[in-house]
Structure formats: structure tokens, C-alpha cells
Amino acid sequence: MYVKTSHSRKYSLIRLIRLCFIQVSACMLTVGCSTYPAWLPSAGPNAKQIVEAPKSASVAGIQVIDVSDAVARKVLASQQRSLFSETFGNTVVTGKVGAGDVLEIVIWEAPPANLFGSATVDPRSGASGARMTTLPEQMVNSAGTISVPFVGAVKAAGQSPQEIEVAITNALKAKAHLPQVLVRVTRNASSNVTVVGEVAASLRMPLTSKGERLLDALAAAGGVRQPVGKTTLQITRGNQVQSLPLDSIIQDPRQNISLQAGDVITALNQPLSFTVLGATGKNEELNFEAQGISLAQALARAGGLQEQRADAQGLFIFRFEDPAALLSKTDALGNPLLATPEGRVPVVYRVDLKDPAMFFVAQGFPIRNKDVLYVSNAPAAELQKFLNIMSSIVFPIYNLRALGN
Numbered sequence: 001m002y003v004k005t006s007h008s009r010k011y012s013l014i015r016l017i018r019l020c021f022i023q024v025s026a027c028m029l030t031v032g033c034s035t036y037p038a039w040l041p042s043a044g045p046n047a048k049q050i051v052e053a054p055k056s057a058s059v060a061g062i063q064v065i066d067v068s069d070a071v072a073r074k075v076l077a078s079q080q081r082s083l084f085s086e087t088f089g090n091t092v093v094t095g096k097v098g099a100g101d102v103l104e105i106v107i108w109e110a111p112p113a114n115l116f117g118s119a120t121v122d123p124r125s126g127a128s129g130a131r132m133t134t135l136p137e138q139m140v141n142s143a144g145t146i147s148v149p150f151v152g153a154v155k156a157a158g159q160s161p162q163e164i165e166v167a168i169t170n171a172l173k174a175k176a177h178l179p180q181v182l183v184r185v186t187r188n189a190s191s192n193v194t195v196v197g198e199v200a201a202s203l204r205m206p207l208t209s210k211g212e213r214l215l216d217a218l219a220a221a222g223g224v225r226q227p228v229g230k231t232t233l234q235i236t237r238g239n240q241v242q243s244l245p246l247d248s249i250i251q252d253p254r255q256n257i258s259l260q261a262g263d264v265i266t267a268l269n270q271p272l273s274f275t276v277l278g279a280t281g282k283n284e285e286l287n288f289e290a291q292g293i294s295l296a297q298a299l300a301r302a303g304g305l306q307e308q309r310a311d312a313q314g315l316f317i318f319r320f321e322d323p324a325a326l327l328s329k330t331d332a333l334g335n336p337l338l339a340t341p342e343g344r345v346p347v348v349y350r351v352d353l354k355d356p357a358m359f360f361v362a363q364g365f366p367i368r369n370k371d372v373l374y375v376s377n378a379p380a381a382e383l384q385k386f387l388n389i390m391s392s393i394v395f396p397i398y399n400l401r402a403l404g405n
Helices: 002-028 047-055 069-078 123-128 161-172 214-220 246-251 295-301 379-404
Strands: 063-066 102-109 131-134 145-148 152-155 180-187 192-197 203-206 232-237 240-245 264-268 272-278 285-288 310-321 345-351 372-377
Touching: 047 063, 047 310, 047 345, 102 145, 102 161, 145 161, 152 161, 161 180, 192 214, 203 214, 214 232, 214 246, 214 264, 232 246, 240 246, 285 295
Parallel strands: 063 345, 192 264, 272 372
Antiparallel strands: 102 131, 102 180, 145 152, 192 203, 232 240, 232 264, 272 285, 310 345, 310 372
């Protein structure tokens, strides 16, 4: 009688476990079940919950977009940076004299005329006996002029030293015998560029008629203090501000543009990172280079998907996106997209890695700063968790009853 009762109880327990297994399997593995039991442990929502989230009034305005080749191209095009060569051009601007510059003026005149009484014989003139007069150094005043004896005020601001020489020579022709003039900038106070930021030494670098370029200024400042791949150079010219990764400038000589007076060059080390959560090899914040990385690279750095947990159709990228990258300006319910004060909209990109073509698309889909990559658990993994919990509850009860009998 005892054996029969024990077998009867065991058979009932097996039937109970089998019934639970069938019901839970039917719920979790069919499209009809949208949620797991609320008490089931989870690292986050499943794929179905994320896809259906925009239909909820509590998260209206968020857009879920299935990533395709067309979507990836649109996103990539929206983040293309303007090049320095396009924004600023590459025209070499020769050094011009400006207010505050200090000039030295030397005047030669041939005998017998002697306009400048204190003139000395230039020993380099040989038998001609040309006389040379060196005027005291003088600063270009706020009006942009200098003063030359027997000439008066001469416009200097905005002129090259050669143009100032011609102007003085022409003014002296009627007063001096065969005059020749040399103008030299002894202290440059107006034609400078400023280099600041993550450089060895911030400085103001004077520009010369050589036409210094961007990397010349960076070298003059002692180079950057951070790795080249993590450094961005920003140029401020008047009201224009543009930045490019230093890698891009080195690789493309056209971006090593000629500088102009007043340019401000800032070397920036802005740590870029994305966060990985869910069923991946590791959950953490990962840094990447200023040059940027693709989705395929991001997945590799995260250790790939966990084969025992991950839903290959449930890879999501949460991002505050530039509206220019979106094909639609409304969500699934036709509501206007929510926007942050910076003008960004919350978007969830869904990637189906069950589709082999997605591995090509992932190589061109860009990851941006502060992106969140989330991989949901597969339904079978949730089912396994549920069965483990059920077995940990049911079998101890069965063993206690068996022990009591």
C-alpha cells in the first residue's frame, strides 16, 4: 500500500511538472505571449516588449527602427563631418602688417644727394658710396600708419612689407637720389595663431610669408599630450568653428590647411564611449577613438553575444538621434517625436543578426558617443530560468513529503 501511494504521488508530481512545462513553453515560445512572469529575474526587457513599447502612452514619441542598408546609409550620411578644406578653404595668405607690429626701415640713397644728413656710407656699396639710414623702430599705430621722415604718414596695416617698401620709395623719388627701401617686421603682434588645449605648451605662433599650416602650429606647441587616435583638433576662425579627428588630418593632407591671422587651434581629448548591457560577453562602458567605430567593432569589443542567452533578433541601440538621420518625423502612433533641449530625439534601432546580410550592414552602421547597446535574452533562456526556479521549489517539497512518508 505504501509503495502504491508513493508511486501515485510521484506520478502526480511528474504530471504537474509536465503541465507547467507545456503551459510555460506555449506562452514563451509563441507570438501570443508578450511578457514573462513579472517575478522572473531579468537583465531588462525582451525583444517583444521593446518593439511594442512605442505603442504605450507612457513612452509615446519614441521610434523603433529596424536597421537596413538604407537606414545605415542615412545614419552614416547624417554624421558626416564637414572637412577643414571645405569650411575654411586652403588659400595661402601671405603675412600682412597690422596694428601693433614693430617695423624697422632702412633707406639707401646714391650720392651726391644726401637727404638724410646723418646717413653713413654702406661698406657693402663699394665704390658707389651709397649712404644708408636706419630709422628707429616704430610700432604701427591704431590708425594703421607709420611715420617716415620727408614722407609723413604711410599706410602700413593690411600691407605686406614689400608693399610698404614700394610706397616709401615712390614718395622719396622726388626728394632723394635713387632711393631704395627695406622694411622688416622685427616684432609680430598682429599675425598670430593661438594653440591651446591638450598640447605640450600653449602658445601664440607668429605667421610668416611662408604660409604656416595646421600641423606646423601643432608641432610648434610641442605636439599633443594624448594619443593621436583620441585627439580632436578644433579650429575657430571668426564665427566659424569646426573640428576633425587628428587621425583624419594626418591621413588626408588636404585637411592640413593654411592658417590665417587670428585662428585659434584647440586640441581636445574628449573621451567617447558606449555602454553595453544584456546578453553580451561583458556589460560595461567601453571607450572608442575619435575616428569612430562601427557596430560590428562595438560588438567585438563587448565580447560578442552570449550563445546560451542572447536573442540574435533582439540587438538594440538606444540613442538620442539627430532628426536629420530619420526617415519619419512621427512615431508609430503618428505622434510628433519627443525632442531634448538640444534638439535630439530618442530612437531605438533594432538589428536582426539572424539575417546574414546584417553583418555587412553592421560594418557601416556608426556607433556614437553615449549609445547604449542592449541584447535581450532569448525566449528559451527565459524558459530555462523559469524551469530552474520551479524545480528548485517543487523537488524540495517532494523530497520532504517522501521523507515524511
